[in-house]
Amino acid sequence: MRDASGTDKDVIPLVAAEEVSKIFPIGRRGWSRVHRYIRAVDRVSLEVFPAETVGLVGESGCGKTTLGRLFLRLLKPTAGRIRFVGEDITGLSQRRLRPFRRKMQVIFQDPFSSLNPRLTVRDALSEAILQHHSVRNRRELNARLAALLEMVGLSPRMLDRFPHEFSGGERQRIGIARAVAVEPSFLVADEPLSALDVSIQAQIVNLLIDLQRELGIAYLFISHDLNIVGFLSHRVAVMYLGRVVELARSQDLFREPVHPYTQALLASVPVPDPKRRKAKVLLSGEVALSTVPETGCRFHPRCHIAEEFCRHVTPDLRPSASPDHLVACHKAPTPAA
Amino acid sequence: MDVSLQSEAMLRVNDLSVVFSTPEGRLRAVDRVSFHVPRGGTLCLVGESGCGKTVTSLAIMGLLPKPIAAVEAGEILFDGVDLLRLDEEERRRIRGDQMSMIFQEPTTALNPVMTVETQVAEVLRVHRDLNRREAREQVIELIRLVGIPDAEKRLAAYPHQLSVGMKQRVLIAMALACRPRLLVADEPTTALDVTVQAQILDLLHRLQTDLRMSLLLVTHDLGIVAEIESLVAVMYAGQIAELAPVGPLFEEPFHPYTRGLLDSIPGAQAAQGGRLKAIPGKVPDLHSLPGGCRFADRCSQAFDRCRIEEPPIYAMGDRLARCFLCESRGRRP
Numbered sequence: 001m002r003d004a005s006g007t008d009k010d011v012i013p014l015v016a017a018e019e020v021s022k023i024f025p026i027g028r029r030g031w032s033r034v035h036r037y038i039r040a041v042d043r044v045s046l047e048v049f050p051a052e053t054v055g056l057v058g059e060s061g062c063g064k065t066t067l068g069r070l071f072l073r074l075l076k077p078t079a080g081r082i083r084f085v086g087e088d089i090t091g092l093s094q095r096r097l098r099p100f101r102r103k104m105q106v107i108f109q110d111p112f113s114s115l116n117p118r119l120t121v122r123d124a125l126s127e128a129i130l131q132h133h134s135v136r137n138r139r140e141l142n143a144r145l146a147a148l149l150e151m152v153g154l155s156p157r158m159l160d161r162f163p164h165e166f167s168g169g170e171r172q173r174i175g176i177a178r179a180v181a182v183e184p185s186f187l188v189a190d191e192p193l194s195a196l197d198v199s200i201q202a203q204i205v206n207l208l209i210d211l212q213r214e215l216g217i218a219y220l221f222i223s224h225d226l227n228i229v230g231f232l233s234h235r236v237a238v239m240y241l242g243r244v245v246e247l248a249r250s251q252d253l254f255r256e257p258v259h260p261y262t263q264a265l266l267a268s269v270p271v272p273d274p275k276r277r278k279a280k281v282l283l284s285g286e287v288a289l290s291t292v293p294e295t296g297c298r299f300h301p302r303c304h305i306a307e308e309f310c311r312h313v314t315p316d317l318r319p320s321a322s323p324d325h326l327v328a329c330h331k332a333p334t335p336a337a
Numbered sequence: 338m339d340v341s342l343q344s345e346a347m348l349r350v351n352d353l354s355v356v357f358s359t360p361e362g363r364l365r366a367v368d369r370v371s372f373h374v375p376r377g378g379t380l381c382l383v384g385e386s387g388c389g390k391t392v393t394s395l396a397i398m399g400l401l402p403k404p405i406a407a408v409e410a411g412e413i414l415f416d417g418v419d420l421l422r423l424d425e426e427e428r429r430r431i432r433g434d435q436m437s438m439i440f441q442e443p444t445t446a447l448n449p450v451m452t453v454e455t456q457v458a459e460v461l462r463v464h465r466d467l468n469r470r471e472a473r474e475q476v477i478e479l480i481r482l483v484g485i486p487d488a489e490k491r492l493a494a495y496p497h498q499l500s501v502g503m504k505q506r507v508l509i510a511m512a513l514a515c516r517p518r519l520l521v522a523d524e525p526t527t528a529l530d531v532t533v534q535a536q537i538l539d540l541l542h543r544l545q546t547d548l549r550m551s552l553l554l555v556t557h558d559l560g561i562v563a564e565i566e567s568l569v570a571v572m573y574a575g576q577i578a579e580l581a582p583v584g585p586l587f588e589e590p591f592h593p594y595t596r597g598l599l600d601s602i603p604g605a606q607a608a609q610g611g612r613l614k615a616i617p618g619k620v621p622d623l624h625s626l627p628g629g630c631r632f633a634d635r636c637s638q639a640f641d642r643c644r645i646e647e648p649p650i651y652a653m654g655d656r657l658a659r660c661f662l663c664e665s666r667g668r669r670p
Contacts, residue, residue, distance in 0.1 A: 059531070167619050169619060197386055198557060199385060199601050200615075202600075202601035202614065202615035202616070203615040206612045206613055206615055210612075224530065224531065226531070227603045228603055230604065264532060265532060268531040268534065269560070270535075270563065271563060272563045273563055274563045274564075275584075275587075277563070283532045283536075284536075286502050286532075
C-alpha cells in the first residue's frame with residue numbers, strides 16, 4: 001500500500017466525474033421501442049489527482065469499465081459532468097476533444113487484441129508519436145522510439161517485430177509504451193494484468209510504479225484483483241451495481257472496511273498464507289442485473305444487516321470512519337465530532 | 338487427512354511424459370512428472386500458463402487431443418490399475434463414473450440447447466443405465482447437493498438462463514453424478530468473481546469431505562492453494578519443480594521458482610520499497626530449452642553448474658525439489 005499523495009483540498013483534481021450516470025438501453029423487442037434500460041453507472045462522483053493512483057474494484061457487471069470509459073469520454077454520460085483539470089469536457093465534440101485525448105490514455109486487459117497484427121512495433125509506436133509530437137526528422141523519431149522501448153523494459157532490437165512474436169507480458173509492455181508515447185497525464189488501466197501469469201504481473205506492476213514516479217502519470221486502475229489494487233493504489237473505490245459504495249485511502253479500506261459488501265468482498269479474497277486461513281463469511285447469491293432492486297440500497301437483498309428502510313431509501317456516499325473514508329450505507333457509523 | 342508424501346494414493350503418476358507433434362517438431366509438454374493424489378485428500382497442481390499442468394490432467398483423464406498429443410512414457414495408476422494399459426472402451430467406462438473432471442469455462446462446457454435436467458441425466462443414463470424417471474429423482478438430489486435453490490424449477494432451465502456461478506454448480510453436479518472417487522478440477526474458479534469463487538471452493542471442500550472423494554486441483558492461484566489442506570506440486574516448463582505439503586511449502590519454499598511465485602503476490606511478503614519482487618524474464622520456449630536447469634536464466638541463485646547440468650529431484654523428508662541448492666540436505670530418491 002502506498003502513501004496518499006495529492007489529495008490536498010487546494011489541488012485541482014486532474015480528472016473528475018461529478019454525479020455521472022450512464023444508462024444503456026437493453027431488450028429491444030422486434031421493431032418496438034426499447035422497453036428496458038440498465039443503469040450501468042448511477043450518480044458516481046470520483047476524482048483523480050495528479051500522480052495519484054485510484055483503484056476501482058468490483059465484480060463483473062458492477063460498471064467499473066463503463067466508468068473508466070466515461071472518464072476518458074469514450075462514452076458520453078447520460079447525466080452529470082466530466083472535468084479535466086477543471087474544464088468541463090462532457091459535451092465536447094470529437095474534434096474539440098482531440099487536445100484532451102493526448103492527455104488521457106488507456107491500456108486494456110488483452111494487449112494482443114488492442115495491437116494491430118499487421119503493424120510492427122515501430123509502426124504502431126511511430127503512429128502514436130507522430131500524432132502528438134513534432135519530430136523533425138527520422139533520427140529524432142528513432143531516438144524517441146528507442147527511449148520509449150527502454151523505458152518499458154524492452155530492447156530496441158525488437159522494434160521491427162510483429163505483435164504475434166511477443167509473449168503476453170511483452171505485449172502489455174508495448175501497449176504501455178504506446179500509451180505513454182504521447183506523454184499523457186492520466187492513464188486508465190482496465191484489468192491490465194488479468195491475462196498475465198503471476199510472475200509477469202509483478203513485472204508489469206513494477207513498471208507502472210516506475211512510470212508514475214518518472215512521469216507523474218495518474219492512474220485509474222480497474223481490477224478485480226484486490227491484492228494488487230491494495231498494493232498499487234493510494235485510494236480505492238468499491239463499486240456495486242453501478243454505485244460507488246465505499247471510497248477511502250487504500251490502507252484504511254483494507255484495514256477497516258465499513259460497507260458490508262466491501263467486508264464480504266475482502267473476506268472472499270484467498271490469503272496466500274496457510275497459517276492465516278480465515279473463517280469465511282460467505283456472501284450468498286450473485287451480482288446480476290436482474291437482481292437490481294427497484295428502490296433503496298442496491299445491496300439490500302444480499303445484506304445481512306439490512307433493515308426495512310434500506311429497502312426504500314438509497315444511501316448516499318458520506319464520511320464514515322473518518323472524514324476521508326466515505327461509505328454509502330445507512331448503518332455505517334458517522335465520524336466522531 | 339494425511340497429505341504427506343507417504344500417504345496412501347488414490348492416483349499415482351509415475352514418470353509421465355507427454356509429447357506433442359507440432360509443425361516445428363516434437364515437443365515434450367510434460368517431462369517425467371511424478372506425484373500422487375492421497376486417498377480422500379487433495380493434490381494441488383500449480384504453475385503458470387504452458388507449464389504442463391492442464392496437459393497432465395488431460396492425460397490422466399485420457400482426454401489428450403489426438404493425434405497431436407500422446408503419452409510417451411510413464412504410468413498412471415488409478416487405485417493400483419495402470420490406466421495407460423486399458424483400451425479406449427475401458428477408459429471410457431471409468432471416465433465420468435469413477436473419475437470425472439470439471440473445467441475452467443462453465444459457459445462453454447455446457448450444451449446451450451439442452452436443459453439442465455437433460456445434461457445431468459445423460460451422465461446417469463450412460464453410466465448407470467437409468468430410465469428417465471429414475472434419473473430425474475437423482476438429478477434433483479444432485480442439484481440440491483451442489484446448492485442450487487429451487488432444484489425442481491431449475492431442471493427445465495437452459496444454460497443461458499443461469500449465472501456463471503450456477504453453471505459451474507451444474508457442471509459440478511454432472512461430475513459428481515456417479516459419485517466418482519477422483520475429481521479433477523482444472524481452474525474451476527478462474528472465470529468467477531471472488532465472492533462466487535469463495536462459494537464454489539467452499540462447496541468443493543464440503544462435497545469432498547461428505548463424499549470422501551480425492552481431488553486433483555489444477556490452478557495458477559497460490560492464494561487458493563494456501564486455503565486447502567493439500568499436497569502441492571509446483572510445475573515449471575513441463576517438470577515438477579517442487580512437491581511438498583502446503584504448510585511447509587509456504588513456510589519455506591525450497592525451489593527458487595516457488596519462492597519467486599510467492600514473492601510476486603502483493604501482501605504475501607513485505608513490499609520492497611514500494612515495488613514487488615518480480616521474477617525477471619519469461620518462461621523458456623519448450624522448443625529450445627536451455628541445457629541445464631530450466632529455471633536457471635530467471636534464477637537469482639543460479640551458478641555455473643545450473644546452466645550445464647540438469648538438476649535431479651532431491652528428496653528431503655516429506656518434500657521433493659529439483660534444484661542443486663538442495664543437494665547438501667537432500668538425497669537422490
